[in-house]
Amino acid sequence: MAGPLIRIEGLRVAFDGAPAVRGVDFAIHRGEALGIVGESGSGKSVTWLAALRLLPEKAVVEGRVSLDDDNLLEAPIERMEHLRGGRIGMIFQDPASALNPVLTIRRQMAEALALHRGLSGKSIDAEARRLLDLVGIPDAAGRLKSYPHEMSGGQNQRVMIAMALAGNPDLLIADEPTTALDVTIQAQILDLLQLVRRETDMALVLISHDLGVVAENCDRVAVMYAGRVVEEAPARTLFEAPRHPYTRGLIDALPTLDAPRRLVAIPGVVPDPRRMPPGCAFSPRCAHAAPACLGAVPELRRLEPGRRIACARAAELDLQPAATALPAETARPEVRA
Amino acid sequence: MSAPLLSLNEVTRTYTSRKGLFGTPVAVQAVAGVSLEVRPGETLGIVGESGSGKSTMGRMALGLEAPDSGSVRFDGAAMPDPGSESWRSLRKRAQMVFQDPLGALDRRLPVADQIGEPLEIHGIGDKAARAAAIARSLEMTGLSADHGRRFPHELSGGQRQRVIIARALITDPELLVCDEPVSALDVSIQAQVVNLLIDLQAERGLAMIFISHDLRVVRQISQRVAVMYLGHIVEEGTAEEVLRDPQHPYTRALVSAAPVPGARQRQRVILTGEPPNPAARPSGCAFHPRCPLATDRCRAEMPVLTRLAPGRRAACHLIQHTPAGMAAK
Ligand SMILES: Nc1ncnc2c1ncn2[C@@H]1O[C@H](COP(=O)(O)OP(=O)(O)OP(=O)(O)O)[C@@H](O)[C@H]1O
Ligand SMILES: Nc1ncnc2c1ncn2[C@@H]1O[C@H](COP(=O)(O)OP(=O)(O)OP(=O)(O)O)[C@@H](O)[C@H]1O
Ligand code: SF4
Ligand SMILES: [Mg+2]
Ligand SMILES: [Mg+2]
Numbered sequence: 001m002a003g004p005l006i007r008i009e010g011l012r013v014a015f016d017g018a019p020a021v022r023g024v025d026f027a028i029h030r031g032e033a034l035g036i037v038g039e040s041g042s043g044k045s046v047t048w049l050a051a052l053r054l055l056p057e058k059a060v061v062e063g064r065v066s067l068d069d070d071n072l073l074e075a076p077i078e079r080m081e082h083l084r085g086g087r088i089g090m091i092f093q094d095p096a097s098a099l100n101p102v103l104t105i106r107r108q109m110a111e112a113l114a115l116h117r118g119l120s121g122k123s124i125d126a127e128a129r130r131l132l133d134l135v136g137i138p139d140a141a142g143r144l145k146s147y148p149h150e151m152s153g154g155q156n157q158r159v160m161i162a163m164a165l166a167g168n169p170d171l172l173i174a175d176e177p178t179t180a181l182d183v184t185i186q187a188q189i190l191d192l193l194q195l196v197r198r199e200t201d202m203a204l205v206l207i208s209h210d211l212g213v214v215a216e217n218c219d220r221v222a223v224m225y226a227g228r229v230v231e232e233a234p235a236r237t238l239f240e241a242p243r244h245p246y247t248r249g250l251i252d253a254l255p256t257l258d259a260p261r262r263l264v265a266i267p268g269v270v271p272d273p274r275r276m277p278p279g280c281a282f283s284p285r286c287a288h289a290a291p292a293c294l295g296a297v298p299e300l301r302r303l304e305p306g307r308r309i310a311c312a313r314a315a316e317l318d319l320q321p322a323a324t325a326l327p328a329e330t331a332r333p334e335v336r337a
Numbered sequence: 338m339s340a341p342l343l344s345l346n347e348v349t350r351t352y353t354s355r356k357g358l359f360g361t362p363v364a365v366q367a368v369a370g371v372s373l374e375v376r377p378g379e380t381l382g383i384v385g386e387s388g389s390g391k392s393t394m395g396r397m398a399l400g401l402e403a404p405d406s407g408s409v410r411f412d413g414a415a416m417p418d419p420g421s422e423s424w425r426s427l428r429k430r431a432q433m434v435f436q437d438p439l440g441a442l443d444r445r446l447p448v449a450d451q452i453g454e455p456l457e458i459h460g461i462g463d464k465a466a467r468a469a470a471i472a473r474s475l476e477m478t479g480l481s482a483d484h485g486r487r488f489p490h491e492l493s494g495g496q497r498q499r500v501i502i503a504r505a506l507i508t509d510p511e512l513l514v515c516d517e518p519v520s521a522l523d524v525s526i527q528a529q530v531v532n533l534l535i536d537l538q539a540e541r542g543l544a545m546i547f548i549s550h551d552l553r554v555v556r557q558i559s560q561r562v563a564v565m566y567l568g569h570i571v572e573e574g575t576a577e578e579v580l581r582d583p584q585h586p587y588t589r590a591l592v593s594a595a596p597v598p599g600a601r602q603r604q605r606v607i608l609t610g611e612p613p614n615p616a617a618r619p620s621g622c623a624f625h626p627r628c629p630l631a632t633d634r635c636r637a638e639m640p641v642l643t644r645l646a647p648g649r650r651a652a653c654h655l656i657q658h659t660p661a662g663m664a665a666k
Contacts, residue, residue: 039523040494138611154612182386182550184608184627187594191607209523212553212596239598253528255553257580257595263557265528269493 005030005203006051006171011063013043013050013227018273020046022227024063025300028171033197033204035214035235037250038224039270044207045093047224048173052088053080086116089169091160091177093207098160099148105132105159106144109166116167131162135192154185161189165196172196175207190217211254215239220306223247226271226281229300233307242319243309245286252322264322280312288317340413341374342544343398343431343512348372348407349568350393354616365615367393369568370407372642377511380538380545382559382576384552384591388615389565391548395514398546399431400424411512429459432505436517438497442489448500449475449485455508474503478533495526499533506537514546519554531557552595556580561648564588567613567623570642574649584651586628622654630655 004027013021021043028034036044049055051065051072065072067087072080084090092098100108109128113119119127125144132140135158148156157180164172174193178186194217197204208214214221215235222232223246231244242248252264268285271277277284279294286293293312300310311317350368368390375381375398383391396402397409400416409416411431417424432455435441442451453471456462462470475485478499489497498518505513515534519527535558538545549555555562555576562579564572564587572585583589590606610627613619622640625631634654642652 039525136609152612152614182612183552183594183596184386184590185612186596187590187605187607188609191605210596211524211598215598216596235598250524251598253525254598255528255531255551255557256597257553257556257592259577260557263528263532265532266525267529269495269526 002030004028005067007064007066008047008051009064009066011047011050011065012061013046013055014060015058019276020059020227020273021050022297024224024227024229026222026229028203028205030170030203031197031201032220033206033218035218035221036205036207036224037209037211037214037221039226040209041270042224043227044224045175048090048175048205048207052084052090052173053077054084082116085112085163086167087170089164089167089172091164091172091174093175093179099156101148103147104144105146105148105151108159109144109163112163112166127166128162131166132159134165134196135159135162136188137162154181157181158189161192168200169202171203171205173205173207176209177206178213179208179210186213193217211239211250223250226276227273228281228297228310229308230282230310231308232300237307243303243307243314243317244282244311245288245317245319246282248319248321249285262322280310288313339376341410342377342412343375343546344410345371345373345394345398345404346408346410348394348397348404348409350390350397350402350404363616366568366618367615368397368404369618371565371568371570372407373563373570373573375512375544375546377544378538378542379561380547380559382555382562383546383548383565384550384555384562385565386567386613387550388567388613390568390615391565392516394565395433395516395546395548399433399512399514400427401433426459429455429461429508430510431512431514432508432510434498434501434505434513434515434518436520438494438501438521439489441501442497444489446488447486448489448492448497449482452485452500452504452507455504459508461508470507474507477506477537478503479529493526494522495529498522498530502530502533502537506541509541510543512544512546514548516548517550518547520549520551527554534558552580552591553597564591567615567618569623569652570650571624571653572651573642574646578649584645584649584656585624585653586630586655587624588651590627622652 006028008024008026011021011024024047038044050061061073106128110124113124113127128144129140132143137143137155137158178189196202206214206218218235221235221238222229225246231247239251242251249266253266255263266285271281280298283289283293290313298310298312300308302308303314347370348368349370351364351366353362353364371394385391397404400419403419417427449471452474453467456467456470480499484496519530522530531554537543547558559576562576563570566587572579572588580592583592590608593606608627619626621637622635625635640652640654642650644650
């Protein structure tokens with residue numbers, strides 16, 4: 001098998017002395033979709049912003065990000081500018097910040113198409129229309145003349161996706177691309193990303209707080225907690241048999257469309273980055289914490305092929321789903337109209 | 338069967354908004370004729386696309402806003418005008434929980450003081466009685482006295498949302514309208530708040546209107562569900578029926594689009610077309626431009642919300658056509 005398209009090794013990021021990413025490794029192959037889930041603030045966005053050198057100056061970044069033979073963390077900034085929007089497409093979490101409010105959609109797309117695809121004149125218009133069509137924006141020709149404020153949030157989100165695809169990327173990093181959208185529109189967009197991936201063999205990093213979204217759209221899923229990957233596995237395996245107590249907790253906390261059951265909340269809150277607990281960062285909230293957990297930070301170890309877990313007790317724990325009966329159900333009045 | 342605690346009868350609400358500074362004002366019908374009932378101790382979930390009128394409906398249910406036409410009744414009596422004396426005393430009995438806990442709290446005050454605010458507003462109890470009520474409210478929502486002494490920014494998102502719930506509960510209301518109460522929370526924290534609401538409802542016989550765009554949470558917490566689309570209810574029934582066997586094509590798309598881990602091989606209904614725009618309501622059935630089953634009749638004629646079975650209603654021409662089986666497959 002060919003080597004990975006992009007590989008992140010030992011990535012660390014700190015802001016003003018507070019660690020945000022504390023040693024992260026990822027390898028992504030062509031055509032593959034990697035999902036990243038985890039609590040708010042766990043470092044999902046910062047990991048990829050760091051890899052693309054998009055963090056403010058004050059961020060202290062260590063590690064290596066290899067694309068082909070380059071270390072992106074040391075590449076000249078011109079090369080980064082060429083890669084971003086070219087071989088690496090990005091959809092950011094905050095759509096408002098990503099589109100320029102004073103430029104028409106055409107102007108914004110033209111820039112990317114000229115820079116990364118070498119297009120000019122009429123072929124720019126044709127390609128921009130094709131891309132807007134692709135993401136399901138009706139009246140694409142008319143829309144090219146619009147400004148971002150003249151379109152709905154969902155339309156702007158789709159314009160951003162069209163722009164991210166403009167450079168025919170090998171890798172698309174989509175950070176919560178559908179969070180602000182209604183589920184029916186969300187399904188439409190995720191479907192579209194899958195289609196593009198199949199057709200162009202593009203690799204996809206899908207960052208989302210929604211385990212369902214990630215499970216349905218990714219081959220492999222990494223779970224982050226407090227700046228580290230705590231578990232990584234094929235999507236199916238992860239949801240059927242999670243082996244890190246935090247992953248188990250996330251799944252038990254997730255409501256489903258099936259009969260109501262007692263949701264099992266994870267007690268407590270994420271640790272303050274400046275006051276990390278010793279050993280496993282999840283230990284203060286973990287029902288299985290033992291003295292062994294409070295020593296060294298558990299390494300992310302390969303316990304089975306394709307599966308990595310960072311838990312001091314991974315080998316001995318057998319994590320069963322939390323009791324699924326809903327005690328409150330009996331107490332809840334059955335209402336008939 | 339108990340009498341409804343709250344009933345909305347054909348309520349409508351239209352806003353006029355201006356596009357741009359000098360644009361011509363356009364009328365946006367946010368709620369276009371909605372009737373529904375909530376019984377004591379019952380939770381009614383409201384789902385629907387952004388802009389479908391859920392929040393507007395919730396505000397009218399509490400009398401925070403008067404409908405342009407139609408009527409709202411609470412405990413058998415007409416909803417008094419917003420701001421009137423009788424309206425103020427009604428506020429004790431029906432409270433609201435909003436989505437953004439930080440926005441709803443004053444950053445300069447310890448949260449315990451804010452939890453007690455409704456008592457002051459309504460002049461309930463003396464100092465000692467208020468303090469006791471605050472302590473009870475904190476305990477009920479799983480917060481400690483220490484949490485009560487903190488400022489909003491010293492609490493986690495889930496804890497702040499509990500503060501909002503504690504404040505809403507302090508007057509011992511009979512109805513709680515929750516507008517996206519857990520949407521901003523992480524899954525692990527969301528579960529804490531959802532469980533809390535379920536427990537409170539069971540223990541105190543609260544009636545609830547639970548507005549959310551997340552069907553999975555609504556399924557968890559509601560006995561009945563109403564689905565809104567462009568200001569109308571398009572389907573209503575028990576949570577079990579509506580979400581296991583949706584009848585309206587929009588509900589079907591909604592249910593099939595809800596992402597569920599572990600259910601990869603599902604057949605999905607992927608809609609095409611634009612999200613609905615309340616300022617440009619389509620003719621006939623408002624869903625027809627996106628509906629995979631739309632016929633000429635759907636483009637011309639608006640379907641009415643029709644009773645399919647006891648407690649089960651839907652508004653779709655195709656369903657009316659097959660009165661025997663509710664099966665427009
Ligand atoms: N520019 C910045 N300056 C200082 N701290 C930052 C900056 N950007 C991010 N952080 C901090 O780094 C940590 C990781 O943030 P990140 O945005 O990666 O979280 P996330 O996992 O993407 O969360 P979310 O799900 O909320 O998007 C957080 O504690 C955040 O406050
Ligand atoms: N105060 C207002 N002035 C003008 N228009 C309004 C006002 N409040 C609501 N609207 C409009 O009414 C329609 C319904 O809004 P509403 O907030 O009730 O929808 P919603 O279903 O709660 O949506 P969301 O899921 O996005 O919260 C929208 O088009 C909205 O823009
Ligand atoms: S290392 Fe210990 S505390 Fe951390 S997740 Fe595993 S069992 Fe829990
Ligand atoms: Mg993020
Ligand atoms: Mg709303």
